[in-house]
Amino acid sequence: MPDEPLLDIGEVARRSGLAPSALRFYEKKGLIAPEGRNGLRRTYRPEVLERLGLITCARSAGLPVAEIGRFLAARPSDGDLRDRMTTRAEDLDEQIARLTRLRDSLRHAAVCTHEPIVACPDFQRAIGNVAAGASRAVTP
Template identity: 65%
Template sequence: MGELLDIAQVAERTGLAASALRFYEKRGLIDSAGRNGLRRTYRPEVLDRLTFIRCARDAGFTIAEIARFIQADPGDQELRAHLAARARRLEEDIARLTGMRDGLRHATTCTHEPLVECPDFKKTFR
């Protein structure tokens, strides 16, 4: 099972505030294993769950959406449709950000004046 981590250890390892951990627990996103004195304790697996939550938040999911996803069963077709739509939006975001990255990389060596009028630079944003 592994040694239990107290809330301060989880906060330190994840970079999250203890208040965020308590909030996630209240919302059903994570579970504590109990208490050691006044401090909540967690199983080490909570670190993986928190990594998932952070990634989902970065991808634009709300806390409610994450909670639903965590509790979903494979037969939830409405959730699957929602996830597929979100995946399409992420693909669009990735394409847009890739264009921005490529344009910025080009700009580091481009000699066109003005830089923003460079045809190669401009085409990275289409």
């Protein structure tokens, strides 16, 4: 929308929750582009906030910056990238399962009456499941 006012780097940083240095880094890597300058300050179209949301989501999923650039430009025909996204999703599923087991074992420990708690067979079994899941996650 061409009639929308441009946002300076400080406003984009405030709205996105990212430091101005992160915005400059993403610009250097080609993930975002300024619309121009207002004096010495970079200015951006408001749509950059949506793009930064995608970048933040991809970073949270563990994608490296180089991969995010490919992700943002991906087309349905990019099978290699789709395969990597699927693999990363599977890795996240394993991590979620491991964290769920850890959460459940900590909840058990919080209410367990066994003395000492760490000797509780249920707790040990739960911790064993967490440890087994962790070792599977790092096995090549």
